[in-house]
Amino acid sequence: MRKGAAAQVKELPTQTIGKQAKSDKDYSIYFQSPSLKDAKKRGKEEVSVRYESAIPDDMKTIGEGKRYLIRTYGCQMNEHDTEVMKGMLEDMGFEATEDKRDADVILLNTCAIRENAEDKVFGELGHLKTLKQEKPGLILGVCGCMSQEETVVNRIMQKHAFVDIIFGTHNIHRLPVLLKEAYFSKEMVVEVWSKEGDIIENLPKKREGMKAWVNIMYGCDKFCTYCIVPYTRGKERSRRPEDVLAEIRDLARQGFKEITLLGQNVNAYGKDFADISYTFGDLMDDVRKIDIPRIRFTTSHPRDFDDRLIEVLAKRGNLVEHIHLPVQSGSTEVLKRMSRKYSREHYLELVSKIKRAIPDVVLSTDIIVGFPGETEEQFEETMSLVREVRYDSAFTFIYSPRDGTPAAAMEDNVPDEVKKDRLKRLNDLMATISREQNELLRGQTVEVLVEGESKTNPDVLSGRTRTNKLVHFQGSKELAGRFVHVTITEPQTWLLKGELAVAQPAKVV
Numbered sequence: 001m002r003k004g005a006a007a008q009v010k011e012l013p014t015q016t017i018g019k020q021a022k023s024d025k026d027y028s029i030y031f032q033s034p035s036l037k038d039a040k041k042r043g044k045e046e047v048s049v050r051y052e053s054a055i056p057d058d059m060k061t062i063g064e065g066k067r068y069l070i071r072t073y074g075c076q077m078n079e080h081d082t083e084v085m086k087g088m089l090e091d092m093g094f095e096a097t098e099d100k101r102d103a104d105v106i107l108l109n110t111c112a113i114r115e116n117a118e119d120k121v122f123g124e125l126g127h128l129k130t131l132k133q134e135k136p137g138l139i140l141g142v143c144g145c146m147s148q149e150e151t152v153v154n155r156i157m158q159k160h161a162f163v164d165i166i167f168g169t170h171n172i173h174r175l176p177v178l179l180k181e182a183y184f185s186k187e188m189v190v191e192v193w194s195k196e197g198d199i200i201e202n203l204p205k206k207r208e209g210m211k212a213w214v215n216i217m218y219g220c221d222k223f224c225t226y227c228i229v230p231y232t233r234g235k236e237r238s239r240r241p242e243d244v245l246a247e248i249r250d251l252a253r254q255g256f257k258e259i260t261l262l263g264q265n266v267n268a269y270g271k272d273f274a275d276i277s278y279t280f281g282d283l284m285d286d287v288r289k290i291d292i293p294r295i296r297f298t299t300s301h302p303r304d305f306d307d308r309l310i311e312v313l314a315k316r317g318n319l320v321e322h323i324h325l326p327v328q329s330g331s332t333e334v335l336k337r338m339s340r341k342y343s344r345e346h347y348l349e350l351v352s353k354i355k356r357a358i359p360d361v362v363l364s365t366d367i368i369v370g371f372p373g374e375t376e377e378q379f380e381e382t383m384s385l386v387r388e389v390r391y392d393s394a395f396t397f398i399y400s401p402r403d404g405t406p407a408a409a410m411e412d413n414v415p416d417e418v419k420k421d422r423l424k425r426l427n428d429l430m431a432t433i434s435r436e437q438n439e440l441l442r443g444q445t446v447e448v449l450v451e452g453e454s455k456t457n458p459d460v461l462s463g464r465t466r467t468n469k470l471v472h473f474q475g476s477k478e479l480a481g482r483f484v485h486v487t488i489t490e491p492q493t494w495l496l497k498g499e500l501a502v503a504q505p506a507k508v509v
């Protein structure tokens with residue numbers, strides 16, 4: 001695929017680079033586009049864990065004097081992938097910039113979960129076209145989940161030919177090589193592997209602040225009928241426990257205050273190990289013993305949430321009492337069509353078990369309204385489940401058909417106005433419940449990890465409780481990064497306002 005004329009004039013890096021070492025797979029040309037059909041296959045291939053030395057020697061100074069900008073869309077998995085790409089770019093000498101006019105490399109790390117996520121990226125590509133015309137040496141890359149879709153790659157090749165690199169979620173570690181190729185090539189560099197079993201360890205990561213994400217597994221094998229993720233992220237692969245624990249111990253030594261363990265379905269952790277029997281509950285029990293004040297995890301699938309995990313979470317300590325437990329729908333019939341593989345009753349039973357073991361647990365969830373065939377009664381079942389569980393917060397979405405998924409072939413027969421009306425009713429209910437749940441905290445003193453000045457008001461400090469609730473209070477900026485006790489004086493729907501308590505925690509700082 002030839003690119004537009006503007007894209008052919010590129011500013012070459014100063015040093016000469018020898019023939020590329022195509023260490024991973026011997027691809028003689030850099031054009032490999034995705035296939036959702038291949039991505040769906042789940043083979044018996046071995047998962048190899050590779051301990052890479054991240055940046056080839058001849059790439060270590062390629063970015064000197066140059067700046068990069070990465071725009072990230074989507075979930076924490078993508079945010080964390082961005083940290084890995086930042087780490088690699090900085091190991092190549094690039095510096096970060098927030099100003100796209102100042103950037104020599106711009107990457108869009110994209111999300112494919114709903115149509116509006118994709119629209120945002122195409123909108124941004126429209127803006128970047130002008131910039132690319134003004135600055136032909138700019139390298140423009142598209143990566144993340146959208147790159148795994150052939151329709152997206154075809155559309156970019158046809159309508160946004162000024163893009164220099166497209167690479168997929170399995171090709172992130174290849175960024176240095178692809179970047180080098182993009183500097184020299186007159187062609188669009190496209191490398192998207194649809195199937196990948198490998199786990200790449202030791203990639204550099206640029207983490208900021210006091211909170212860190214740690215991947216415990218990649219991919220998803222659940223194939224909920226509406227969801228594109230199993231196609232864009234490949235099959236479930238768990239990182240070895242020793243690698244996860246070593247990374248967390250290292251983060252503890254560096255002084256991080258909070259860790260979030262990441263996976264699309266963390267409860268499936270370890271199911272793919274052939275040589276050991278070690279589950280997510282076992283991992284949490286080991287992580288619990290590491291000296292990090294707060295440990296979270298996301299996302300847990302209700303189907304695999306077992307008693308062992310509940311028993312470990314009930315030990316508390318640094319395991320916080322907040323669980324994100326996506327339900328998607330309160331109707332067993334709809335859950336069946338979504339292929340969630342649990343019923344309303346099973347979900348409610350699980351919630352009761354969790355509440356019995358951890359009485360002050362805070363639950364949050366994800367809900368889709370307007371799934372194909374969802375009747376008014378079925379939507380009302382979702383409303384009644386929300387009333388029964390009393391989530392503290394929820395991410396709520398209108399169903400968005402995704403090409404290649406089974407639900408996209410179902411008749412999307414809920415009219416748009418009905419979908420919007422259901423979303424509004426659900427959001428109104430959630431706002432009422434969140435407000436009532438927050439009201440329970442009036443007058444109580446909670447532990448807050450101070451993040452810094454509030455984004456909306458520099459006179460106010462902002463932080464989070466163990467249950468991930470946002471708290472605003474007055475205090476010295478030096479408290480940023482520390483744990484304080486705050487007495488809640490004014491609970492609101494999405495925010496708790498409070499005052500620094502007189503007695504402060506002696507230990508956790």
Ligand code: SAH
Nearest residue numbers: 226227264299326366367368397398399400
């Ligand atoms: N792995 C997580 C979810 C990741 S996607 C889990 O299983 O819980 C985050 C949320 O996006 C999902 O929980 C779902 O509520 C929503 N979502 C996924 N596909 C969607 C679609 N096609 N339309 C609307 N919402 C969707």
Ligand code: SF4
Nearest residue numbers: 220222223224227229
């Ligand atoms: Fe998507 Fe379901 Fe996998 Fe979550 S569990 S990522 S909703 S397929």
Ligand code: F3S
Nearest residue numbers: 074075111112113145
């Ligand atoms: Fe989006 Fe991919 Fe995450 S589709 S939600 S960025 S896994």
